[in-house]
Each structure stands twice: as structure tokens, then as C-alpha cells.
Amino acid sequence: MFALMFRLKPVRRLSVCFKEKSVWTSEKVCISPYKDVEIPNMTVDQYVFKDLEKWANKTAVVCGHTNRSYTYEQVYKKSRILAANLRKKFKVRDGDTIGVVLPNVPEYPIVVFGILAAGGVVTTLNPIYTAYEIERQIGLSEASIIITNEDIVPTVKEALKLAKKDLPVISLNITQSLPEGTMSYKELAEDNLIDLSILNEVNRNHEDLAFLPYSSGTTGMPKGVQLSNRNIVANCQQQNTDVRLYEYTTKSNQDSTLVVLPMFHSYGLSICMLHKMSAGLKLVSVPKFQPDMFLNTLLTHKLQLLYLAPPMVLFLGSYPQVTAKHMESVTSVISGAAPLPSADIYRFFDKAERDVKFVQGYGMTEASPLVSLSDRSYEDVGCALPNVRLRVVDGNMKNLGPGEIGELLVDGPNVMKGYLKNPEANADVFVDGKWLRSGDLVKINEDGTIVVVDRLKELIKVKGYQVPPAELENVLKEHAAIIDAGVVGVPDDAAGEKPKAFVVLKPGAGATEQEIIEFVSKRVAPYKKIREVIFLESIPKNPSGKILRRTLKEQYC
Template sequence: MARSTYPDVDIPAKSVYELLFADLADVDLDRVALVDGSSGDETSFRQLIAQIDALAGSLAARGLAVGDTVGILCPNIPAFATVFHGVLRAGGTATTINSLYTVGEIANQLNSAEAHWLFTVSALLPQAAEAAAAVGIADDHLVVIDGADGHPALRDLLFDRAAPPDVQFDPATHVAVLPYSSGTTGHPKGVMLTHRNLVANVLQCEGIIPLTRDDRALAVLPFFHIYGMSVLLDFALLKRAGLVTMPKFDLAEFLRVTSEHRCTWVFIAPPIAVALAKHPLVEEYDLSGVKVIFSGAAPLDRALAGAVAERIGCTVCQGYGMTETSPVTHAIPVAESGIDRSSIGRAAPNTECRVVDPETGRDVEVPEQGPSAPGELLIRGPQVMRGYLHDEEATRHAIDDDGWLHTGDIATVDSDGVYAIVDRLKELIKYKGYQVAPAVLEAVLLSHPDVVDAAVIGVPDDDGQEVPKAFVVRRAEGELDEAVLIAFVEERVAPHEKVRMVEFIDVIPKSTSGKILRKDLRSRVGRHAAVG
């Protein structure tokens, strides 16, 4: 076991709202908190706090009780911050929903989270309304932020002018947010993150991410994802930095916003790094204001990090975490240029780590020089989730009796406390930073009448990014081909979950207990790649 090399930070018994806004200095009230990257519209901290308080008061007046769950289906716009923190300020629980989800996926999350309200935008209203109706959310509880006939708009709630409620709850146990994660395996599960989890993690970030009040941070990574929610939205607000929002990634717009708003910190996922390293359009924009590009959500290659740093003229770092850890557990210190950029750096303050042999469960020995033998990375700290919603078995599988979260990732560690992720036990596919659960895709594939059996694994595409590949046993009498099957799945899942490749085989390899032998499928991919 090893503790973080950083000193512990004090974690107060405060709610997220109290941490971020209760002690805001008068000099900061008129600082810019949020900038709409598309329009340039600015929201000050004074305006943001007034909106959060007004929304909290309106929700309470309209019947939201402490512990009620509110769904948020919304891209990155400044109003997201108002809605998200308004829900938390009222004592509610926010379940953030992927903006790319289908009607069925939205409904499943709303139903699982037992949501009583849903906030969305007019562009997403068709699927939001259908999903809300399916789970019994009434039209007056489906709030369309920018307005739509038959539904309250955000301005309607703000104009209620109701005082924010005096809510009482224990920050250590009260669930603040309920994002959904596939964990180490299986279908998406609600991750119960308390106010203490989120408060702890933004304070832990202070020790390893030197964002300042003079910085402007680009927020293109979605707020519905724990990375965007905690590292961008909450952490930037805590540091009184300006947060520049983008509702979706478009390279030209990304470069324009970064340049025109003089963003100093740019938080990305590795696919954006590929564009920054290779695309000729980058040369047309002035990115001289960028000091740090910080990557997360999926592994960043050493050579790619170096190419971006050289082209942009900035520092490139990456961090590591999970939805289950709120999310940050590790990061490369910006000031330590000698740390391998393909590593995940050092453990965050207040974080304990173990690297254990998956077979024996014993801690691997750390040599005096060089990295250790690989083993599963275990995490313990105040950022570790309370558990999975309504799933005690999955919670016990993830967190052992001593409080160690089993990440499912295979790591090494050296004597300087620098960790690197080298593989993973878990079956989860990371496509452009999004989680894709093989079990979900396999269920969709098996619903096709001509599919007898199916298995899905992640394989690298031409850019080295992991994409879902399906191995399918088809009905002998059918005429199923790859294009038809890919289209079939595409109609039933979010865009990032699409199957990108299909290989028809005679039988899916399985163990005697019926578990899919994905390692056999991976070795098959390797053999075919070598032959090809």
C-alpha cells in the first residue's frame, strides 16, 4: 500500500454549494464565471449564484423534496451550471444524461434513477418528451431550458422569485449526483456520489492541477460526464477561473473559441489530441495563449502527447480516474517535465493506492529503479463512491470490506510514486472517452432474428482509438451481412456505441461456465492483423 506523495488536504463537512459559493469574496462576485463560447455571452459569479438560488427556491416551491432525483439532458451551455447547482442547492440529486442517448436509453436511466423531473433543451425535446412520458414524468416537470410550448422554461422557474430553501442533510451520505457507469463490467449502473465525494475531489484537484483565477478553461468535454462535471465545471468555479463552454466538438469551432477567448487551459480527450497533432487547420489559428492541455477519459499515447506539446508550444499532461472516484485519483504534475507523458502521474492527495497481483491478491513489489510488475490498481480515499444504486452485489464486487475500490485496470508503479496504466481487466470499451458496455451491444445484436450468438470487444482503428467490434454467429438460413447488422445496431444505440466492425464466426468461444472468452477473440484479432 502507498499513500499519495502529496500532503493530505482538509475536507470540510460542507455541501457542494457551500464549498463553491458560500465564501465567495466580494471582489469575485463580478468576475466572469461562464462564457458561452458560441455567442460570447458572459455570466458573472453574482448572476450565477442568483440564478442557482432562484432555481432552488422554485423547485422547492413546486414540490421538490430533499433526495428527489432530477434528470439533466443538456449539452454544455452556461445554463447547465444553473440547473445542475440549482438542483443540488435544493437538496435534490442530479442524474446527468448523455445528450446522444436514444429514447430507450434516456427512459432507462430516468426509470433506474427514479427521476421526478427532467431538464432539457428544445433541440433534444423530441426524445426527452417521449422518454419522460414513458416513465411518467408530467409535462409540467419536463423543463425546456430555452422554452417550448406546453412545458415550463428555465426563465419561468427563475421568475418565481421563491427564496432558496433551508435544506438539511449530511454531506457525507447525501447523494449529490447519480451519473451512470458500466463499472468494471455489465450494464450501466447509477454511481452514488455524495456531496463529500465531490467536495473532496475538487479539493484534491487543487493539489495537482494548478488552475488559477487568472486562467480561462475550455469546456468542450461534456458536463454530463464526471470528468466535465467535476474537473471542469466544479473545479473551475472553485478556482474562480472563467469557464468557456462548447455544446459539442467541431474542430474549426474548437480552434476559434480557444483562440478568440484566449483559453489558457484546454481539457480534452485523446481523439482531440490526434486532431491537434495532425490536422492542417490548426495552423490557421493563434493558440499561443494555451499553457496546458490536460487529457483524460482514456489513455494518451506518449508520442501523441509529445507531438501536441511541440506543435502548440504548451505543456501536455494527463490524469486518471473513474466515475466511481468522482473522478480524479492521479495526474501528471504540470511542473514535473521529466515524468513520462504516457503515465498517469502521481496519486492525488488523501489517496491510497495498491497494485496487486490479480491471481494472488498480493501487493506487487516496487523495485528501486524502473516500473514494478503489472497488477490491478486499487484505490481508497474520500473520493470513492458510496456505491451503486440498488445494486449491493455490484457494490461489493467493486469495493472490498477494507474500502478498496478495485478499478479493473492493470498498472505499474515506480519508486517515485508514478503510476502507469498498461492494460485492463475489465471488459469496458472506451471509445473517444465514452464508456461502451459490451453487454449492452450484445443484447442489441441478439435481438436481431438472424443472430444466433454475439460477442463484442474493443479493437484499435487506424488512429489507434478503441472501437467496438462484434463477432457474430448468424442463422444458417439467413442472408445477414456486415452493413445490415451495423445499421441495425446504429438505430438502437447512441452514436458512440455503434458497432464499427463485424466478423462472422462459427462459434463464440466461452468457458465451461458460459462466460465469453474475450481474450480468445482478442488473440484472433491479433492473428488476423499479423496475416493482413
């Protein structure tokens, strides 16, 4: 679930959600109060560039740090050149998966659309992943090529060594020399002699897979989320209705949006990049959040939309150097990944020196990712988007009515095809073959507004990132001295939550807390690091062997 806050002009208020219209069926299914939208049968790259002639010469993406930029026409042409070279030189065929391990750089859209235009599937990886994490996703996704930054090449090569694979590595050599043993992205994307007719071989349609991000779902290890072209296009269309945040792009107007949220994540990828480019907005990318770079970008670029994570909103509200001037052109601010405390919201108001309206929304990677938006209060996450249906169920999957608390189920054209090659996980997450289990406890009011009560899922939320306890438990059990382990999330003022580990040592074995922390740190991204270790004689489990994490929390946290 992620919270959203934004300022809307009166002509775009989400008042449709609260008209006198029944949103509950006789079967206790909650339908969207918005009119259904038509979903074109297009691939994602076709959809994004369908109106290219309207804004071909407008800036598509610019780096907020280096000012390196590309127009929409340049992104389109370079992506097709890259696609042709992927088909010709790397023998990419329809449905082949290609891994993208990049920070937020202006070449990110070119790489993504190049892979799609070549008939490939994009699996995105966090650029701060360790070699162990990259190795795991390469294996699970069956990626055949890796495209990455020069400084990440050594980690990728170590991952390939661990995986015992010899895959081609394409290096984004824009400002640095080409690392040894890699292919040049620049040569592949600027090859004006390549025959583009090879792209006529590509045969992909709206039902085919487009993206393969990895998510932990409601619990457990990361799983490949199969998002089709239709899933993504549908979610873009769903945002072009009464919930629209941007002004239309015309000859005299082009809204711009900050892209500091990572594009490897579905929120940054789908909502910030794919949807906004389909509407002709200008993306201002920031490779990572650094105070000076972030503030300079706000001053230099006239930004209308800010997509932020809660720590960034807290930063804007509390950092002494932030003034109203940094946000003077901003019309919409969207805070994602987790709800915001009201104190942080009001501090932001004080800095902005304007009345910003906050609302909330709800989404998940498995739903491409947006499910609902609100325009009413801080307490709810709004109504279902067009074409989306919702159910609230009890433990027996029986539908509950308005105001009753149960697990939220979602159905709509934006819901994923399923987890890749994981029938057991698919059986767990889908009800009646199509209703996606959210893992969140909610109630839906008579008017269709959703209130999140609690989450059933055991994921730990660290600075908005999802950290699956099972992943850390598996890493801990790789330690030679550990026979069993359990991990829970505990409150943390700075990060929201932090992972806390409970371990059982093998008889006669010894290990210190610091040794275990360092062991895990070498194998996971920084936000997943264990911060505390407790030694136990046994890990509490139920009769079927499932770890009782709630018991761990109650007894030791």
C-alpha cells in the same frame, strides 16, 4: 484511465512526489507523498460558492459560440431561484433525482446548482443518447424530472413513452419558443417573485448523495455511481495542492478554461466545471467540437487552461489552419480520456512553438474522478493525490510490492459510496468493503509513481468514451433473428478502438450485416455503433457462461 499533459510554472512543479520520502508501508500499501488535505463538511453548492464575495462580479461562464454569459453572482442567484421553484412547483424533496440532458451551455452550472440547492441529486445524460438509452437511465436512476434542450425534447418524450412514464420536462428555452408540453426553464430561473425561504426546508449534508453519473465500471452494463458531496469536495480539495494548474483568482487576475469536454461526463463535470468554479475561474463553454467554432473560441478568448480529448490534440497538431496564435495565452493543456501517442504530442509542440511539458494522470468516474498526477515522464501516471492510498494485488487479493504487476486498488475520500441498488456489483468492485478495484493492471515504483501496464476491464474506448460490450450484446440480442452475441473492441486509426460484433442467428432465421448494423444504430449513441458483424455458429464461453472475448479477438480479429 486518462492521460494529462500540461505546462507548469516553476513555482508549481510537482516535485513533492519525488522527495526522499518512503511511500510504502510494511503492509505493502502505497500512500500519497503529498500532505493530507482537510476536507470541509460542506455540500457541493456550499463549497463552490463559499468565496462568492471575492469574485461575485467576475464572469463565471461564457458560451464560446454565442458569447452568452453569466457572472458568479448571477449563477448563484438564478440557481437558487430555480431551486425554490423546483421545491414549490414540482414538489422536489431531499434526495429526489433529476435528469439533466444538456450539451455544454452556459446554463449548465445554473441547472446543476439549482438541483443541488433544492436538495436534489443530479443524474447527467449524454445529449446524443437515443430514446432507448435515455429510457434506460430514467428507469435505473428513478428520475422524477428531466431538464433538457429544446431540440432534445422529442427524444426525451419518446423515451418517456417507452418507459411508460409521465414526468415533467423542463425545456431550456433561451433562444427558441417553448416546446409543447414542457415547462419553461427561463421562467423558473428568472422568477424574482419566488419566496426563497422555502429553501430553508432543505436538509442535506456532506455525506448525502449529490451526483449519480452512470458508468460501466470494469465491465458490464452501466451502473449508477453514487458520488456524495464529500466525494466531490474532497477531489476538489485534492487538486488545490502542489498539483494545482491555475493561478489564484484575484481582483486583477482570473484564469480561464475551455470546457469542450462534455459536462455530462465526470471529467468535464467535476474537474472542468465544479473544481474550476470553486476556484473562481472563468469557464468558456463550447456546445460540441466543431473545427471553426473551436478555433474561433481559441482566438477570441484568452484561455490559460485547455481540457481536451486526444482527437482534439491531434487536430491542433495537424489541422493546417491552426497556428501558434491560437495558443499564445495557453499555460496548461490537459488531454484526457486516453494516452496520447508521442508523435501527436510533438506535432502539437510544433504548432504551439513552445516547450510544453507533458505528464500523465489517472482517474475513473468512481473516484470523482482524479486519482493521481505526474510530473516526471510520459511512461507513468504519477503519484497518488493527497489522502489517497493504493494497493497492487494478485489474483488472490494479496498485496504486491514495488515494481510488481497486479490490479490497482484505490482508497480515499473521493471514492464513491457504491453503485446504486446493485449489491452484486458492489461486492465485485469493493475489496474489504472500501478498496475500489480499478480493473487496471499496474506496477507502482519505489517512489510511488504508477505505471499502467494493461487493463483488465473489457470496456471499448471509442474517442475517449467508454463503450461496455455487454450493453451492445444486449441490444443485439433484442433483434428477432439473433440468439447470441459477443462484442469486442478492435483497433481503429481514427477512434482508437471500434466495436466489432459476433452473432449467432436463430435456426432458420436470416439477417444481413447491414440490417444488424442499422438495428443497433437506432438504439445507441453514434460512438457506440457497431462497425462490423461476423456470423458464427457459437460464441466461445467459459464453463460459467462468461463470453471469452480474448478468444474472439485471437481467432477473428
